[in-house]
Amino acid sequence: MKLLFNIAWTHVSARVRQTLVGMAGVAMGVGFTIMMAGLMQGSQIDFLRQLVDTMPHITVDDERRSVPTQPAEREYAAVQMAEIANVGKRPGIKYPESVMSSLGSWIPGEVAPSVKTTAIIDHGGARIGITLTGIDPRREVHVSKLASQMREGKLDDLSRAPNGILVGEALAEKLGVKTGNTVLLVGGQGIQLNSTVAGLFRSGLKRVDESQIYSLAGTAQVMMGQSGVVNQLRLRLNDPMSAQKVAAQVEAQTGYKSVSWQEANADLLSTFTVRDFIVLTVMGAMLLTSSFATYNIISTITHEKRQDIAIMKSLGMREYAVRRIFIIESIIIGVVGILFGWILGYLLCYGWSKITIFNPLTGTTVPLQIYYSAMHYVVAGGISLLCCAGAAYFPARKATRVHPVDIIRGAS
């Protein structure tokens, strides 16, 4: 192997300019791949973090995924039930405190009750449909980041203001309301309630900030016309990624529809998959393209060294050993290129992280989110090295398959 390395090193070191071009190609490919991976994963993680922070990890609603089996159906197989009406059925989760207590005993996280209804908010002639969520401020801090998302006022202000509500900044801007203003809430059954804006929040998600308001649970119950009702349980888990599994368990235990944050955002998450596929394809293409320079160099060297190849083979060196010389050459180019690529990738990531962009949705200027991971460097380097070895293999195989007699005769 030392012999092969010596010959390979002699070949590449004798062609400084070509070798440097090859190394630069590999370095660029690796560097930009690392940068893209960091940028892509950084933005994705940032988005998911916002999503996970803003929403409860699991929402248990007073709904069921399928119509419950009727007692008559269980008794008589031939009976077919149709057009069953829930006459006088009270909405909400039955015995919510008991359910919460039961869930609280085993779920790895916290659970809080809420009352969810729809309403129209009316202020100064502007009428906007909104989702009103009634909460218990003492429990809410355990299941959402609402307290930290407050821009004006505090969660506790809900209790202090008459029929207090917390409004998203974007919605407040649309309505032209400020903290302390009074707005009119109109419920689905025509119930009207004058409410005071006790504070403003900003979640970072446009659809939340424009259409969600919070009140005390009692206020929401009044709007629904159902005192004491709790129609939603909200769970926050220690490990957000386990939400799907826990949601299934909760649903199996309570019978109520339990939706994990992944299920609630399945369409969004599926776009990430498509985006990942596109970006990975682009990165693969970059690494492959960067190895073209190596292919060119090895092709040139094998062409120039046809006579040497013939002589080495005639002396008794095996074909694969001679082929290995050129693969070692490409690996030398690849390894040095990868090392420079790693440095370039880090510098690019660092540079990009210093760039700030204005988010028109949140109205803030934030730096580009870069995710630094050793795995990016390992994967980019590994793939690049494979591409380099592959790029060398084909010209090397072609060159070493040449019959030495043909070359020797041609030179004579």
Added chain:
Amino acid sequence: MTEVALQAVELVRRIEGVVSHTLVNGIDLAVNKGEFVAITGPSGSGKSSLLYLLGLLDAPSEGEIMICGQPTSKLSETERADVRLTKCGFVFQFHFLLPEFTSLDNVLLPMRAAGRMTEGEMRERGLALLGSLGLGEHANKRPNQLSGGQRQRVAIARALANRPEIIVADEPTGALDTASTEQVFSILRDIADQGQTVVVVTHDPALAARADRRIHIVDGKIAEITGRDGGELVCEMGS
């Protein structure tokens, strides 16, 4: 009893194509250990083709080549390479030294490929070989710093590196001046005298006359085999 180092049995080398061409046509030949054989013949007669077959650089279309009694026709290309590495040494008309390597590194190349000695032993043998061929002070020079004769002597040293049984030389003096020619031929003669088998293709009748046997090839067949004293040993023209 004389030991046969190299034997060809009904050797045929045919180039298949639109028009088939027979380069070597049914040659039988036995070369004894320590014998110096010169192959002569006009251009295109098939003498180099025969040499490449004898040195296992090329594979026969028909027939058998035995090196030190070992049949080679059924060997794979890798096994043939191993036989070339250990039992054959090649010297070509042009030195074919690796240009980026020093004389010593070129001589060490077959030894390193064989990997049977330590680096120290290899260097010792390489320097001894170069010294014995009058190149001791040129060990660290590259081929472009050497004269034609010196390069060819380095090529001979490289051929001798793994102590092969057989040295195969294809017009080793073809590109040399008279003095270098004499020097190279003397070396090959000495090698044979020391017990290694030497088979040389040459155009030079004076040099061929110094071989133990001269084999004259015409149209891929042995036309005449002559002894060192000029006596005709075999005449197979038209056979």
